[in-house]
Amino acid sequence: MAPLRLRIEGRTFRDTENREVTLRGINVAGEAKYPSSPDLPNYASDGFFDGDDISFMDRPFSLDEAHLHFSRLKRYGYNLIRYVFTWEAIEHAGPGKYDEEWIQFTIAVLRLAKSYGFYVLMDPHQDVWSRFTGGSGAPMWTIYAVGLNPRTFRATEAAWVQNTYPDPADYPKMIWATNYTRLACQVIFTMFFAGRDFTPKAIIDGKNIQDYLQEHFVSACGHLAQRIHEAGDVENDVVIGWESMNEPNRGLIGWPDLSVVPGEQKLQKGPSPTAWQAILTGSGRACEEDTWDFGGLGPYKSGTTLVDPKGETAWLPADYDDSKYGWKRDADWKLGECIWAQHGVWDPSKDELLQTEYFAKTPASGKKIDYEFFTNNYFMSFYRRYRKAITTVHKDVIMFCQPPVLEIPPSIKGTEDDDPNMVFSPHFYDGVTLMMKKWNRYWNVDVFGILRGRYLSPAFAIKVGETAIRNCFRDQLSAIRREGTDYMGNHPCVYTEIGIPYDMDDKYAYKTGDYSSQSSAMDANHFALEGSGANGFALWVYASRNNHEWGDLWNGEDLSIFSLDDKPLPLSPGSNGHNPKSANASAVSVDRSSNSYSQSHADNHSSVSPRNIKHTLSTPSMSSQLSSTPPEIGSNPGYRAAEAYVRPSPIATVGSVVSYGFDLRNAVFTMALESETAATEAAPTEIFLPEYHFPRDQMGVEVSDGRWTISVDDADGGLIQRLRWWHGQGKHNVTVQGVKRRQGMALGKEEEEGYLDQCQQSKCMIM
Numbered sequence: 104m105a106p107l108r109l110r111i112e113g114r115t116f117r118d119t120e121n122r123e124v125t126l127r128g129i130n131v132a133g134e135a136k137y138p139s140s141p142d143l144p145n146y147a148s149d150g151f152f153d154g155d156d157i158s159f160m161d162r163p164f165s166l167d168e169a170h171l172h173f174s175r176l177k178r179y180g181y182n183l184i185r186y187v188f189t190w191e192a193i194e195h196a197g198p199g200k201y202d203e204e205w206i207q208f209t210i211a212v213l214r215l216a217k218s219y220g221f222y223v224l225m226d227p228h229q230d231v232w233s234r235f236t237g238g239s240g241a242p243m244w245t246i247y248a249v250g251l252n253p254r255t256f257r258a259t260e261a262a263w264v265q266n267t268y269p270d271p272a273d274y275p276k277m278i279w280a281t282n283y284t285r286l287a288c289q290v291i292f293t294m295f296f297a298g299r300d301f302t303p304k305a306i307i308d309g310k311n312i313q314d315y316l317q318e319h320f321v322s323a324c325g326h327l328a329q330r331i332h333e334a335g336d337v338e339n340d341v342v343i344g345w346e347s348m349n350e351p352n353r354g355l356i357g358w359p360d361l362s363v364v365p366g367e368q369k370l371q372k373g374p375s376p377t378a379w380q381a382i383l384t385g386s387g388r389a390c391e392e393d394t395w396d397f398g399g400l401g402p403y404k405s406g407t408t409l410v411d412p413k414g415e416t417a418w419l420p421a422d423y424d425d426s427k428y429g430w431k432r433d434a435d436w437k438l439g440e441c442i443w444a445q446h447g448v449w450d451p452s453k454d455e456l457l458q459t460e461y462f463a464k465t466p467a468s469g470k471k472i473d474y475e476f477f478t479n480n481y482f483m484s485f486y487r488r489y490r491k492a493i494t495t496v497h498k499d500v501i502m503f504c505q506p507p508v509l510e511i512p513p514s515i516k517g518t519e520d521d522d523p524n525m526v527f528s529p530h531f532y533d534g535v536t537l538m539m540k541k542w543n544r545y546w547n548v549d550v551f552g553i554l555r556g557r558y559l560s561p562a563f564a565i566k567v568g569e570t571a572i573r574n575c576f577r578d579q580l581s582a583i584r585r586e587g588t589d590y591m592g593n594h595p596c597v598y599t600e601i602g603i604p605y606d607m608d609d610k611y612a613y614k615t616g617d618y619s620s621q622s623s624a625m626d627a628n629h630f631a632l633e634g635s636g637a638n639g640f641a642l643w644v645y646a647s648r649n650n651h652e653w654g655d656l657w658n659g660e661d662l663s664i665f666s667l668d669d670k671p672l673p674l675s676p677g678s679n680g681h682n683p684k685s686a687n688a689s690a691v692s693v694d695r696s697s698n699s700y701s702q703s704h705a706d707n708h709s710s711v712s713p714r715n716i717k718h719t720l721s722t723p724s725m726s727s728q729l730s731s732t733p734p735e736i737g738s739n740p741g742y743r744a745a746e747a748y749v750r751p752s753p754i755a756t757v758g759s760v761v762s763y764g765f766d767l768r769n770a771v772f773t774m775a776l777e778s779e780t781a782a783t784e785a786a787p788t789e790i791f792l793p794e795y796h797f798p799r800d801q802m803g804v805e806v807s808d809g810r811w812t813i814s815v816d817d818a819d820g821g822l823i824q825r826l827r828w829w830h831g832q833g834k835h836n837v838t839v840q841g842v843k844r845r846q847g848m849a850l851g852k853e854e855e856e857g858y859l860d861q862c863q864q865s866k867c868m869i870m
Contacts, residue, residue, distance in 0.1 A: 108340065109124060109343045110501075111594070111595060114593050114596070115638060120755070120785070125755075126597055126638060127791070128639060129179075129642050130184075130226070130599075132163030132645050132647055133163075133655040133657055133662075134164065135162045135192070136187070136189065136234070136239035137656075138157040144648075146266070146271035148266050152254060154234075154235065154243025155195060163647070169212055176645065178821065179664075179748070180751075182754065183639060187226050188225070188226065188227065189228055189241075190229070190240055190320055193327055197428050197429070198319055199322075206327060209327070214337060217340055217820075219820045221341065222341070223341050224503060225345045225346065226349060227346070227347075227348055227349065231279060232292065233245065235264065236256070236264070237279045245291070245319075247427075248307060248316070248428070249291055250438060252418060252423075253287075256417060259286070260410050261286040262282045262286075263275075263279065263285070265659065276540065279658040281370060281371065281372050284376075286385040289355045291354065292356075294312045294354075295485075296313065296485060301356070304442075306432070306433035307430050307433065307436070320489075322492070328493050346503035347490075347502070347503065350508050357476065357477050358462040359463050360460060361377065362379045369402070369550075372397055374410055375393050379459075380392055382449060385441065387413075391408070392409075392410050393407055394406045394408050418442075420438065421438050479513050482506060500524070501524055501525075503526045504526065504528060505529070509531075509550075512529075512586060512587050515592065516590060516591055525591070525594050526594055526638075527591050527595070527596045530600040531598055533624070534550055540604050540609075541608055542607060542621070542623055544569040545567065546567050547572040549575050551582055551583060552564050569627075573630050576627055576631035577635055580634075583596075596636075598632065598637055601640055601642060601643065602642055604660070605654070605661045605662065607621060608620060612847075613651040613736040618742065621743070621744035642748060646663035649665060649667065650732045651668040651732045652736065664743060668736075669742065670742055672742050672749055673795060674795065741848070746767065750772075751796065752790070752791050753790055754790060755788065756789075757778050757782040758779060759778070761777055770796050770840065770842055770844070771838065771840055772838070772839040773836065778835070781831045782829045787829045787830075789828075790837070792824050792825065794824050799824070803839070804837070806828060811829070813825070813826050813827075
């Protein structure tokens with residue numbers, strides 16, 4: 104049996120040459136959250152509720168455009184793709200009806216990703232359950248299965264959905280995430296994870312709704328895994344891992360008191376009902392609710408508002424035709440009535456809350472439920488079911504376990520669940536920047552420290568000054584990684600989501616081309632990743648249709664590193680001409696006294712081939728589509744702070760990485776490693792050096808031992824510039840000095856050579 108292309112050894116990833124692999128990834132793509140036919144970005148409403156007759160073909164992008172996007176991402180130095188797909192894409196037509204055409208399209212895209220040398224992690228994505236509850240993920244029929252009516256969510260505020268908002272352009276930024284604490288999500292996630300305990304009457308096709316939903320979700324993912332397995336050349340060759348459900352949520356499980364907002368609910372924006380108020384408005388009753396906004400010091404109560412559904416309810420009417428999807432609902436589960444009323448939580452005849460602590464304890468044992476209990480019991484029960492479905496098909500799969508965001512991981516260290524082929528995959532966002540849409544270089548907050556009770560008062564968690572903020576991010580990521588080790592065991596840690604909003608300061612960058620705030624924020628996040636000891640990351644997000652007007656075309660978010668209205672980063676701006684002899688030549692350094700020299704011999708030749716030329720020709724141009732963005736926010740394109748995310752990184756390290764980092768301001772990359780063996784001629788340590796920061800004729804390299812070469816080649820499927828370093832055993836370090844540039848701003852005219860032109864010139868030199 105051939106060795107696995109990527110495997111886990113302890114808490115590191117290893118390649119076929121036993122080198123440590125550092126995963127530098129990107130989520131692909133934002134468009135996978137909504138269908139292509141009809142094309143329904145979140146500002147579109149026509150046909151929105153026709154959720155069965157849809158297609159996700161050409162998501163994340165068409166096969167014709169795939170080379171453009173993959174070559175661009177490869178040139179940016181990424182080696183990992185977190186492949187975003189939704190349950191809805193597979194099973195939208197109804198329970199058990201799989202979209203085989205979309206599945207075969209997906210396999211074709213994965214094959215193209217393979218040709219560029221990517222590792223692919225499959226991500227069954229969801230946000231607040233589904234498009235019909237304000238996010239993405241599950242098919243529409245699941246809403247009907249739990250007894251809810253998505254057409255009345257707007258009137259009852261059971262969910263805030265941009266597609267049905269009166270003016271989608273005015274949909275409040277980031278309010279979509281508050282849907283987790285509104286009625287629809289509270290009902291669905293409670294049923295999904297703990298229906299047997301809290302909705303025992305919810306029986307459909309002879310199964311509790313918990314088992315019915317989980318089995319369909321797991322089976323859909325398992326079916327896709329089976330088709331990938333049957334393809335024969337995708338499993339392990341490109342698809343190396345599967346992640347569990349994106350950002351799982353507990354719903355009402357463990358809610359201590361339905362009549363108050365729990366203290367741990369940190370996100371409040373707009374009308375912010377208690378669970379009891381959400382139950383009442385969901386049943387047509389009017390309620391006066393507190394309203395919240397997000398300011399300089401976090402959420403604050405801004406007033407009150409009357410939410411009046413005028414008699415409409417969020418539940419399916421009693422006369423609903425329940426035969427459409429072929430299921431049989433148990434007679435004790437009555438349509439037209441709130442599911443919580445049917446379980447004695449409240450009395451609709453008196454509008455009286457009878458059991459404020461209904462979800463606070465397990466019905467069988469009376470044991471108190473907190474988030475940690477939820478994770479260790481309800482979440483892990485689901486994870487085991489999901490893991491079994493995937494590993495039954497993909498025997499060598501790397502399972503990426505993603506517990507609830509920023510909650511204590513499952514306590515599985517030393518248990519049967521402490522799988523040596525598992526990865527801890529947390530998420531992290533700078534909440535202050537994300538919610539305020541502003542990079543505040545003066546102060547930020549240690550959110551993770553507050554959540555773990557490390558401060559007597561939240562005031563002590565405030566970090567002042569940009570250096571302190573950057574260090575705070577690094578320390579939070581380090582603490583999250585260590586916590587994963589403490590609770591889950593010795594496993595790699597990969598942050599599968601982290602990113603920044605680009606529409607900061609009322610889209611100031613789009614009006615001026617000045618991305619300095621975005622550059623500082625992006626650099627701070629990467630500084631944190633590099634210093635955290637994590638084994639990799641996947642930046643959120645790449646959206647091929649992003650524009651300055653609608654952002655990522657999903658809920659007003661604008662986190663894509665690419666935009667149709669911005670310019671791609673030049674390959675090597677500022678280089679003095681294009682000397683055909685020097686442009687393709689490798690830089691070489693040989694230390695004949697080095698320990699490594701005696702164990703390998705010098706070699707200096709570039710990889711030039713028809714395949715090399717093919718990839719050069721496919722290097723991306725400005726954009727793949729035309730944008731209709733208004734000129735006031737589209738006439739000053741910039742580089743979208745690309746200098747902060749297109750940065751050097753280890754690719755494969757002989758031995759183990761001790762530390763690495765990139766000083767963007769001074770354009771200096773440093774790395775330290777430790778190895779028990781010397782690098783061999785066939786498998787040296789390899790480092791990605793982006794040509795923008797490190798033009799071949801304008802960089803300096805210092806190594807503590809050995810020899811090195813720098814060349815532009817396509818050794819692993821994509822044309823990138825890399826440093827190869829043959830060093831001896833022991834502890835070693837390397838420093839690479841690049842070209843200092845002003846952050847966040849477009850280059851001067853003398854440097855502003857078109858991306859495509861440069862690719863064409865490189866092509867001519869190779870030929």
